[in-house]
Amino acid sequence: GAGVSQTPSNKVTEKGKYVELRCDPISGHTALYWYRQSLGQGPEFLIYFQGTGAADDSGLPNDRFFAVRPEGSVSTLKIQRTERGDSAVYLCASSLIQAGGSDTQYFGPGTRLTVL
Amino acid sequence: AQKITQTQPGMFVQEKEAVTLDCTYDTSDQSYGLFWYKQPSSGEMIFLIYQGSYDEQNATEGRYSLNFQKARKSANLVISASQLGDSAMYFCAMREGVENSGYSTLTFGKGTMLLVSP
Numbered sequence: 001g002a003g004v005s006q007t008p009s010n011k012v013t014e015k016g017k018y019v020e021l022r023c024d025p026i027s028g029h030t031a032l033y034w035y036r037q038s039l040g041q042g043p044e045f046l047i048y049f050q051g052t053g054a055a056d057d058s059g060l061p062n063d064r065f066f067a068v069r070p071e072g073s074v075s076t077l078k079i080q081r082t083e084r085g086d087s088a089v090y091l092c093a094s095s096l097i098q099a100g101g102s103d104t105q106y107f108g109p110g111t112r113l114t115v116l
Numbered sequence: 117a118q119k120i121t122q123t124q125p126g127m128f129v130q131e132k133e134a135v136t137l138d139c140t141y142d143t144s145d146q147s148y149g150l151f152w153y154k155q156p157s158s159g160e161m162i163f164l165i166y167q168g169s170y171d172e173q174n175a176t177e178g179r180y181s182l183n184f185q186k187a188r189k190s191a192n193l194v195i196s197a198s199q200l201g202d203s204a205m206y207f208c209a210m211r212e213g214v215e216n217s218g219y220s221t222l223t224f225g226k227g228t229m230l231l232v233s234p
Contacts, residue, residue, distance in 0.1 A: 033221060042120075042207050042224030043161070056221065089159060102149055102168065103211065103220055107161035 002026070004108035006092050012114045013082055021077040021111045025094030032075050033105060034067055035091040043091050049075060050097070082115045089113070119143065120208050120225035127230050129198045136183070137193040137228045139208030145169075149211040150191040151222065152182065156204040164206075167191055198232045205229050 005024045013019050025032050031050055035043035045059040049069045057067070064082075069075040079086055089112050093105035121140045129135040141150065152164040167175045167182045175182040183192040195202055205227045211220040 035222075040226070042209070042226050043222070045221045045223070048221055059221075091161060093161075102166045104151070104163055104166055105222060106163060107153070109158070109160045112159070 004092055004094055004106055006090075006108040006111050008111060009109060010112045010114075012116065014116050015082060015084060017082050017115075019079050019082055019113065021079075021090050021113070023075045023077070023092030023094075023108060025073065025075070025092070026096075026106055029094035029096050029106075030072070031095045031097050031103070031105075032069060033093045033095075034075070034077050035093065037089045037091055037110070039088075046077070046090075079113075082113075084115045087113055087115045118225075119212075119223045120210055122208055122225035122228050124228045125226075127228055129195075129230065129232055131200060131232055131234050132197050134194060134196045135198055135230065137195070137206050137208075137230065139191045139193065139225060141189050141191060141208075141210050143189075143210065143212045145212040147212075149220070150182070150184070151209045151211065152180070152191075152193045153207045153209060153224075154202075154204045155207060155227070161207070165193070195230075198230075200232050200234065203230060203232045 007022045034046040037043040047067045048056040052072045064080045067077045089110040091110045093107045095103045095105045148169045150167045154162045165177045165180045167184045179196045181194045207227045208225045209222040
């Protein structure tokens with residue numbers, strides 16, 4: 001079946017602008033995660049959704065970052081007043097939460113955000 | 117303290133040889149999971165292998181095996197018979213806190229770049 005998809009694959013914006021990044025998880029996966037990967041680093045957790053609600057947003061760096069998942073499937077990560085330091089690859093992952101399972105997270109190809 | 121430590125920034129191996137990528141972790145949880153992902157230059161994170169903290173046997177998936185040494189808190193990835201297509205960044209990651217929160221996020225190491233030469 002189809003994997004996790006993310007759009008756009010690349011986004012170039014100017015400092016101060018607003019951007020939206022979209023994630024379409026694997027069908028049937030109830031858990032959805034956003035991570036941010038800076039150059040030369042491993043991904044860092046931003047926010048986790050179980051269904052429609054954000055169960056954990058402790059990784060969001062500040063209140064310029066916000067994410068929604070209104071129908072429990074597609075999610076949008078929103079960044080207001082972008083700064084050059086927001087430049088990174090934003091990765092989305094989804095998993096099927098099962099009791100006793102590995103809850104393996106499957107990742108999308110990422111969105112490379114560049115803030116000029 | 118770092119939760120996941122990958123001490124090898126880069127590794128070189130010849131095609132058809134085996135290679136071990138190191139990973140040590142730090143957790144006080146009894147129940148946790150360890151994952152390895154491959155990230156080629158295209159950027160996508162590809163799941164390779166999983167080891168649960170209660171699994172008694174080392175995980176294997178084709179040419180990948182995980183050398184799990186719980187007392188030493190290490191979870192090294194072994195790739196047998198390396199292929200040119202194995203050249204990529206490899207990330208070790210840990211899932212913890214499931215028993216307390218009922219869900220998991222992943223903490224990643226900084227990665228090891230593997231280059232396979234002909």
